Amino acid sequence: MSNTKGVRQRASRAPNATDPTDRRVLVTEADRTGSPDAEYDPEYARMVEAQLGMLGEDPTREGLRRTPVRVARAMRWLTRGYELDVERVVGGAVFASESENMVMVRDIDLYSLCEHHMLPFFGKVHVAYIPDKHIVGLSKLPRIVEVFARRLQVQERLTEEIARAIESVLKPKGVGVVVEASHLCMMMRGVEKQNSKTITSALRGIFRSDARTRDEFLRLAHNGGSPTR
Ligand SMILES: [Zn+2]
Secondary structure, eight states, rough: OOTTEEEEESSOOOOOOOTTOOOOOOOEEEEEEEEOEEEEEEHHHHHHHHHHHTOOOOOOOOOGGHHHHHHHHHHHHGGGGGGHHHHHHTTTTTTOOOOOOOEEEEEEEEEEEETTTEEEEEEEEEEEESSSSSEEOOOOHHHHHHHHHSSEEHHHHHHHHHHHHHHHHHSSSSSEEEEEEEEEEHTOOOOOOOOOOOEEEEEEEEHHHHHHHHHHHHHHSSSSOOOTT
């Protein structure tokens, strides 16, 4: 990684739009969409510029002039999971509890990039655990998902990593994770796979050993009444 990574990108004066060698870029609010910190790696942007040329495009034409910077910034945002870790994300939000009932958060939004094509896959994650003396703040479960989703991934590993993270943070009696996702690399390239969904699950502890717990979880995960299905 270049040591220029993380350059804060707000030009002190407007770039010269008629000079293609002027690499300073004016940051607009539109550019910031999906990328609140607006940081990017200039080396990455230059690579995207070269890529545009290789695709047969003219990187200096009006519509593409800021594309390399936008892509660099978007990719940084879309892979920010590399800069996150579970311990920090959870912080102090683990609390003592005597409850032994299943805790479940359904329909957590998932956006990730497949590591084979660097194309998006997206869908929902359902996470549940049975506490053993500790519970975690509910808002932390989506954030744990984020740590692993915002990297280059395969869905199978993502599912497993989420389960393992919850297990390591909470030491619960069991964990269940179901991920259902649509993969653009299948949808955009295939002809018969447009509507296919990939479903993966990871079951640990009592979710694996006890059929009743497992059935309850899977029933809630698959038939929870989400309006999207
Ligand atoms: Zn793929």
